Amino acid sequence: MGQFAFDVDAAGFEAAVLEASQRVPVVVDFWAPWCGPCQSLKPILEKLAGEFGGKFLLARVNTDENQELAMQFGIRGIPDVKAFYRGQVIDQFTGALPESGVREFLARILPSPAEELRQQAAAQRAAGNDTQALETLGEASRLDPGNEQVRIDAAEILLDAERVAEARQLLDSLSASAALDERAQRLRARMDFAPAGEAAGNEAALRERIAQDAGDMQARLDLAHLLVSRGRHAEGMDELLEMVRRDRHWNDGAARKQLLAVFTLLGDAPLVGEYRRKLASALN
Numbered sequence: 001m002g003q004f005a006f007d008v009d010a011a012g013f014e015a016a017v018l019e020a021s022q023r024v025p026v027v028v029d030f031w032a033p034w035c036g037p038c039q040s041l042k043p044i045l046e047k048l049a050g051e052f053g054g055k056f057l058l059a060r061v062n063t064d065e066n067q068e069l070a071m072q073f074g075i076r077g078i079p080d081v082k083a084f085y086r087g088q089v090i091d092q093f094t095g096a097l098p099e100s101g102v103r104e105f106l107a108r109i110l111p112s113p114a115e116e117l118r119q120q121a122a123a124q125r126a127a128g129n130d131t132q133a134l135e136t137l138g139e140a141s142r143l144d145p146g147n148e149q150v151r152i153d154a155a156e157i158l159l160d161a162e163r164v165a166e167a168r169q170l171l172d173s174l175s176a177s178a179a180l181d182e183r184a185q186r187l188r189a190r191m192d193f194a195p196a197g198e199a200a201g202n203e204a205a206l207r208e209r210i211a212q213d214a215g216d217m218q219a220r221l222d223l224a225h226l227l228v229s230r231g232r233h234a235e236g237m238d239e240l241l242e243m244v245r246r247d248r249h250w251n252d253g254a255a256r257k258q259l260l261a262v263f264t265l266l267g268d269a270p271l272v273g274e275y276r277r278k279l280a281s282a283l284n
Contacts, residue, residue: 004049005058010069017059021084025056025109030073030080032064037096038079044099045081048106055110056083083109114144118153130157148178155187160231164194189265193236194229203227217243217250221258228262237262237275244282256283 008016008028017026029045031038042060049058063070063078073082073089082092083105091109093101111119117140124133137154140147151170158167168191171184178184203226209219220239227236240262243255259279263272 004052004054004056005046005060008059008061010066013059013061013069017084018087020057021088022086024054025083025085025090027056027058027106027109028082028084029058029060030063030070030075030078030082031060032062032078034064035078041079041081041096041102044097044102048099048102052106052110056106081105085109112144112147114140114147114150117143118147118150121153125157130161133157148174148181152178152181152183152187156183159187159190159194159229162194162229164191167191186265186267190229190231192261192265193225215246217247217255221251221254224255224258228265233262233266234271234275237271237278241275241278241282244279248283 006016017028020026027045027049029038029041031042045058049056061069063075073080077094079096080092080094082089084090091105093105097105117136121133121136121140124130124136134154134157137150137157140150141154144150151173155167155170158164158170167187171179171188171191174181174184203223206219206223206226209216210223213219220243224236224239224243227233227239237259240255240259243250244259248256256279259275263276266272
């Protein structure tokens with residue numbers, strides 16, 4: 001049937017469709033041998049699977065042999081074609097479409113060139129190539145200037161690299177709706193810590209100051225800011241907790257206030273509940 005098209009049954013559905021769809025969209029064609037329209041659609045789907053060269057996979061389910069799967073996915077008429085991505089159905093159609101209609105369907109489910117570059121940049125970043133990832137995101141932005149997720153991706157990399165002014169400029173360029181994106185708001189909250197963190201200087205130098213004088217509260221506060229601004233939230237909160245234990249009243253309760261600010265930054269993260277309990281314990 002081809003490298004990118006295959007038959008699948010109930011036993012192999014999870015691996016061949018649900019797990020595979022974590023990487024690329026998987027188009028599932030529910031069909032039966034006696035179905036005339038199914039036979040018309042089959043060569044179109046197989047041709048396009050080969051033409052697109054792995055940008056999507058085609059899985060074919062014989063509903064006569066896999067009635068439980070057909071029931072599970074509510075198949076009432078065939079051919080029924082469903083596109084899965086990241087384990088979920090993202091689009092579907094019923095009946096035999098002409099090739100032009102199938103191409104329109106694929107255009108809806110496949111990532112745009114800019115989105116493909118976003119995925120490439122994410123892989124580059126995971127491999128530690130942040131500079132290359134920024135270049136790739138720049139190319140994605142040129143292809144699709146309206147894709148604001150590209151700008152948020154780039155702002156996150158810049159903020160991690162402590163290029164705060166550049167990250168702020170990108171976030172300031174977002175539309176009002178994109179500015180409400182959860183990631184964008186989290187990055188803005190992180191930037192509230194970044195100026196203090198940058199002013200605090202070198203992490204090693206701050207740790208040396210604390211090693212020389214464990215009661216150097218300003219060094220501990222500066223270190224906490226620096227750690228939080230770099231996304232190392234637990235380490236930063238540990239420093240703030242130590243400050244609360246040593247002198248909860250220092251600088252008008254600065255350590256406690258900063259801990260509450262980190263809680264706000266992290267939202268519903270499990271870490272928040274853990275450190276709320278630690279703070280309560282330190283205050284009692």
